[in-house]
Amino acid sequence: MESIVELKNVTKVIKGRTIIDDISFQVYKGEVFGFLGPNGAGKTTTIRMIVGLMGITSGDIIIGGSSIKTQFEDAVRHVGAIVENPEMYKFLTGYQNLIHYARMAKGITKEKIAEVVELVGLSDRIHDKVKTYSLGMRQRLGLAQCLLHDPEVLILDEPTNGLDPAGIREIRDYVRLLAREKNMAVIVSSHLLSEMEMMCDRIGIIQNGQLIDVQQVKEFIQGNETVHELEVIPSETALSIVHAYFPDAEANLSRNGISVSLSKKEIPHLVKILVQEEIKIFAIKETAKTLEDRFLEVTKKEAEEAHA
Numbered sequence: 001m002e003s004i005v006e007l008k009n010v011t012k013v014i015k016g017r018t019i020i021d022d023i024s025f026q027v028y029k030g031e032v033f034g035f036l037g038p039n040g041a042g043k044t045t046t047i048r049m050i051v052g053l054m055g056i057t058s059g060d061i062i063i064g065g066s067s068i069k070t071q072f073e074d075a076v077r078h079v080g081a082i083v084e085n086p087e088m089y090k091f092l093t094g095y096q097n098l099i100h101y102a103r104m105a106k107g108i109t110k111e112k113i114a115e116v117v118e119l120v121g122l123s124d125r126i127h128d129k130v131k132t133y134s135l136g137m138r139q140r141l142g143l144a145q146c147l148l149h150d151p152e153v154l155i156l157d158e159p160t161n162g163l164d165p166a167g168i169r170e171i172r173d174y175v176r177l178l179a180r181e182k183n184m185a186v187i188v189s190s191h192l193l194s195e196m197e198m199m200c201d202r203i204g205i206i207q208n209g210q211l212i213d214v215q216q217v218k219e220f221i222q223g224n225e226t227v228h229e230l231e232v233i234p235s236e237t238a239l240s241i242v243h244a245y246f247p248d249a250e251a252n253l254s255r256n257g258i259s260v261s262l263s264k265k266e267i268p269h270l271v272k273i274l275v276q277e278e279i280k281i282f283a284i285k286e287t288a289k290t291l292e293d294r295f296l297e298v299t300k301k302e303a304e305e306a307h308a
């Protein structure tokens with residue numbers, strides 16, 4: 001896959017405080033890359049540096065082969081971004097807004113406007129005033145606006161913020177479509193982990209300004225371990241046995257017994273021990289981990305290691 005965005009040892013220091021600490025990663029054409037992290041981790045700061053809204057203290061960002069430090073215009077030419085809420089004139093129609101923007105940007109044809117309107121599914125309503133649009137439609141109009149100059153990289157900071165489930169789904173579908181059909185690289189940040197799970201191909205997790213993990217969503221979710229729900233009695237004794245024999249495994253009481261994160265090959269061993277200890281086992285069920293489970297695991301582990 002062809003890399004279109006590359007962060008090389010990017011660091012940002014504000015007032016003597018390191019906000020972003022030596023981050024490096026690449027984003028490829030045709031993929032949706034998700035940026036995940038707890039509040040204040042540094043997602044927005046990183047995105048602002050990628051779109052050129054904020055300077056870099058050290059390191060560099062290469063977009064489409066151009067350095068954002070030394071070839072700023074060339075680098076940002078490849079980028080379309082919605083970083084803050086898209087500003088629209090509410091008393092103009094969607095179409096008038098796009099025409100207005102096209103005049104400022106120059107070189108954008110009416111055909112191009114029609115094409116992006118079609119692409120974001122606003123053809124039926126484009127001649128209605130923006131004040132009559134739902135939030136989801138406004139987001140799509142914002143998306144249309146940043147697609148006008150054919151960016152190779154699309155950057156969306158919290159694109160589904162404030163949208164209802166139908167609106168979220170719409171944006172998600174368009175984002176995936178743009179990556180798949182236009183071979184665009186899309187970088188999104190979001191707090192909605194389940195959303196990221198459905199929208200992204202890969203994710204990078206940022207915490208305290210450091211990139212702690214970059215992985216394919218599928219691999220990230222699976223990890224090496226899966227969660228097993230064990231219907232057992234007495235559950236508290238079972239839990240202490242698990243803690244004693246598998247001290248590294250995440251184990252908790254659950255509704256019908258205990259839940260244990262272990263690799264599958266360790267399950268027969270676990271069952272044998274529980275039986276030996278006279279725990280009654282009624283059922284064992286393997287449950288799929290969600291991105292949220294993994295995200296909380298990874299960030300908790302990092303935080304524990306940082307404090308150790």
Ligand SMILES: Nc1ncnc2c1ncn2[C@@H]1O[C@H](COP(=O)(O)OP(=O)(O)OP(=O)(O)O)[C@@H](O)[C@H]1O
Pocket residue numbers: 014015019037038039040041042043044045046
């Ligand atoms: N201009 C600034 N001056 C001082 N500190 C800043 C500035 N911009 C960001 N920070 C700090 O940098 C850290 C990272 O902020 P950032 O907004 O990038 O986090 P985030 O991951 O986007 O968080 P959220 O999910 O809450 O938006 C925060 O601790 C924030 O207070």
